[in-house]
Amino acid sequence: MLPSDAAASDITATSEWAALARHARELQAGGVDLAALSEADPDRPGRCTSTAGQLVIDWSRHLVTDATVELLLALAERAGVAARIEAMLGGEPVNVTDGRAVLHTALRAPAGEAVVTGGVDVAPAIAAEHERMRAFVRALRSGERRGATGLPIRTVVNIGIGGSQLGPAMAHEALAAFRSDGIECRFVSNIDPAALAAGLDGLDPAQTLFIVVSKGFATAETLANARAARAWAASVLGSEAASRHFVAVTADRDAAVEFGIEPDDVFSTWDWVGGRFSMGSAAGLAVMAAIGEENFAAMLAGMRTIDEHVAAGPAASVPMLLGLLSVWYRNFWGFQTRAVVPYSERLRLFGVWLQQVIMESNGKRVRLDGSPVGCETAEIVWGGPGTDSQHSFHQLLHQGTTVVPADFIVLARPDADVAGLAGAAERHEALVANCFAQAAALAFGTPPAEEDDPHRELPGNRPSTVILAPELTPSVLGQLVALYEHQTVVQGAVWGINSFDQFGVELGKTLADGIAADLQAGTVPADTDHDPATKSLIAHYRRVRED
Numbered sequence: 001m002l003p004s005d006a007a008a009s010d011i012t013a014t015s016e017w018a019a020l021a022r023h024a025r026e027l028q029a030g031g032v033d034l035a036a037l038s039e040a041d042p043d044r045p046g047r048c049t050s051t052a053g054q055l056v057i058d059w060s061r062h063l064v065t066d067a068t069v070e071l072l073l074a075l076a077e078r079a080g081v082a083a084r085i086e087a088m089l090g091g092e093p094v095n096v097t098d099g100r101a102v103l104h105t106a107l108r109a110p111a112g113e114a115v116v117t118g119g120v121d122v123a124p125a126i127a128a129e130h131e132r133m134r135a136f137v138r139a140l141r142s143g144e145r146r147g148a149t150g151l152p153i154r155t156v157v158n159i160g161i162g163g164s165q166l167g168p169a170m171a172h173e174a175l176a177a178f179r180s181d182g183i184e185c186r187f188v189s190n191i192d193p194a195a196l197a198a199g200l201d202g203l204d205p206a207q208t209l210f211i212v213v214s215k216g217f218a219t220a221e222t223l224a225n226a227r228a229a230r231a232w233a234a235s236v237l238g239s240e241a242a243s244r245h246f247v248a249v250t251a252d253r254d255a256a257v258e259f260g261i262e263p264d265d266v267f268s269t270w271d272w273v274g275g276r277f278s279m280g281s282a283a284g285l286a287v288m289a290a291i292g293e294e295n296f297a298a299m300l301a302g303m304r305t306i307d308e309h310v311a312a313g314p315a316a317s318v319p320m321l322l323g324l325l326s327v328w329y330r331n332f333w334g335f336q337t338r339a340v341v342p343y344s345e346r347l348r349l350f351g352v353w354l355q356q357v358i359m360e361s362n363g364k365r366v367r368l369d370g371s372p373v374g375c376e377t378a379e380i381v382w383g384g385p386g387t388d389s390q391h392s393f394h395q396l397l398h399q400g401t402t403v404v405p406a407d408f409i410v411l412a413r414p415d416a417d418v419a420g421l422a423g424a425a426e427r428h429e430a431l432v433a434n435c436f437a438q439a440a441a442l443a444f445g446t447p448p449a450e451e452d453d454p455h456r457e458l459p460g461n462r463p464s465t466v467i468l469a470p471e472l473t474p475s476v477l478g479q480l481v482a483l484y485e486h487q488t489v490v491q492g493a494v495w496g497i498n499s500f501d502q503f504g505v506e507l508g509k510t511l512a513d514g515i516a517a518d519l520q521a522g523t524v525p526a527d528t529d530h531d532p533a534t535k536s537l538i539a540h541y542r543r544v545r546e547d
């Protein structure tokens, strides 16, 4: 089925949707109870545990029965989800509003495998760019590529925002155990001058290299920070020498060259790689610089493992199931948010990365054909690392009046570089125990016999997924990333929306340009065409600034 065919039908008007709504009402009226489900079916944990690659996914604590899963799969079938995934993997222009293919999976496809879109095999271009990345990182590490004064590069500063920062920064943090000495990486995204100031703190321009990552090379924050960084470097090295300290990653080569970056120092990404799905592209250059080419390849291989799992049978894949569970809660239970809680200090940015992936992809209100979507779409993604989260927001998860499905991610072994520390094994085990305990407490609550004080009682019946992986390796990280990317695609396909554009962010950018011009020009707000509230704010701003 072509994407536009899927768009033609309103999924909320189908008999499959109605059947799920009926089923949900029945479960809710009957007081579906996780404790009772578990008691009635001792095999439930085993039956409701799936594997994808090295990931073990326990979804037994969800408010579902076998019938629910069947009905959800029927809904996916009716929505043409598997066909949509196949169209995406096959290079069809599934991003219909931009008229583009969506081929982040090509970035991690097996070597030598053709990936054709629009009659062109893009695999050779990807392979060539990955080779350029490897050569660059080798040259950086060996000292062949030095700064303008001849000193080796010690720090790489990634300047980029959104998809040009969140994934790489998350991976850099997650894979701390795999970083090799010699090159430190930093990430600067915010236009707030404090961000660049922190990013440059203590650095020597002669030993610093900037990677300006911007698919469109027009993003205000990134260009402002890149210009400021160049001025900082030029103030010490002179402007010609400073340009040797800049490379770019972009789909707009001309814009990067016009900015002053040498053509040979421009790495390519392509319009068929969405920024938020671009971790496997040259947008990951800083990550490769930090962890080395082999570990970067292992991360891509991890992503590929899940891509292959999905490609082998989208309808029966784990991302299909997990994506459908989020649809179940969002549309049939009215749950608005999903908490993502990695029991891993180094995965603390995982939820921040995922916020863009899910909310920028699926925070949409019209279907592919422009008609109103007619149901709720993306959940609000939030969270933070366990166990810290337990001492912060878990109170609401356990006893609040709103139900928040939670994803817990936990590793069987501690990170390799800390495993040998005194007491690390015990502390890691305590971490795992806390994760399992939270899932149990949410699902099963306080045993009724033990508590008759309503203030102390936990109601239970709150759903969660536990994702268990052996260790936070590059491959496991890649698997986790792809697992969530594919879930996002599943959600969007059910709702019949375009998960790959982001027009919602444009108006704010245009307004900010106009307001910034007025702030700088010092024009009287009354003379501008801003709305009255904005004019009032501008007036207050000027007064407060000048006081």
Ligand code: F6P
Pocket: 161, 162, 163, 164, 213, 214, 215, 216, 217, 218, 219, 222, 275, 276, 360, 502, 505
């Ligand atoms: O916020 C909008 C957005 O276009 C994101 O989709 C993107 O990841 C980010 O800005 C950065 O864009 P670019 O890589 O073009 O600078």
